[in-house]
Amino acid sequence: xxxxxxxxxxxxxxxxxxxxxxxxxxxxxxxxxxxxxxxxxxxxxxxxxxxxxxxxxxxxxxxxxxxxxxxxxxxxxxxxxxxxxxxxxxxxxxxxxxxxxxxxxxxxxxxxxxxxxxxxxxxxxxxxxxxxxxxxxxxxxxxxxxxxxxxxxxxxxxxxxxxxxxxxxxxxxxxxxxxxxxxxxxx
Numbered sequence: 716x717x718x719x720x721x722x723x724x725x726x727x728x729x730x731x732x733x734x735x736x737x738x739x740x741x742x743x744x745x746x747x748x749x750x751x752x753x754x755x756x757x758x759x760x761x762x763x764x765x766x767x768x769x770x771x772x773x774x775x776x777x778x779x780x781x782x783x784x785x786x787x788x789x790x791x792x793x794x795x796x797x798x799x800x801x802x803x804x805x806x807x808x809x810x811x812x813x814x815x816x817x818x819x820x821x822x823x824x825x826x827x828x829x830x831x832x833x834x835x836x837x838x839x840x841x842x843x844x845x846x847x848x849x850x851x852x853x854x855x856x857x858x859x860x861x862x863x864x865x866x867x868x869x870x871x872x873x874x875x876x877x878x879x880x881x882x883x884x885x886x887x888x889x890x891x892x893x894x895x896x897x898x899x900x901x902x
Contacts, residue, residue: 749773775799 753768769779777797785791792807812820850858 747771747773747775 749770749772751768751770753766755763755766757763757765764784765782767779767781769777771777775798778795779797780792780794782790782792789808793804794807795802795804797803
């Protein structure tokens with residue numbers, strides 16, 4: 716009897732399941748419905764350390780806020796609006812840079828100002844010249860090997876071109892009727 720009741724409950728659940736996503740013809744989208752939701756949660760019973768609230772008026776504009784407790788035990792809140800132009804958050808607090816981030820920003824700003832000054836003067840600084848990449852022995856050897864092969868092939872092509880030009884001129888000189896002019900046959 717228990718198995719029959721479970722089977723009937725499962726059959727009823729399947730018979731009422733939403734299968735609209737299996738349809739091959741797309742249905743027109745109905746306008747968005749207004750909604751409101753909110754929740755609160757915590758890591759321990761009775762303690763709330765995060766919450767979220769969201770409201771939609773049905774026109775496609777969503778307004779909401781969420782809060783959480785950060786590692787420093789400070790409550791951080793973000794209010795937002797989401798519309799056809801995107802997600803627009805507004806923080807309740809200013810983010811502070813750590814000491815490492817502050818130092819990195821100062822190094823970056825100093826390097827940026829140095830490079831901007833060098834570019835304004837159109838003279839690269841000594842640091843820029845010394846930082847230029849240099850070829851290793853293997854790169855220098857491969858470059859020289861490539862240049863030698865290029866010079867050899869260029870000389871071979873020049874010789875072939877000179878040989879073909881000589882043949883063309885010889886053929887033109889042998890022609891009784893001078894029908895060949897500048898490599899072109901003219902009947």
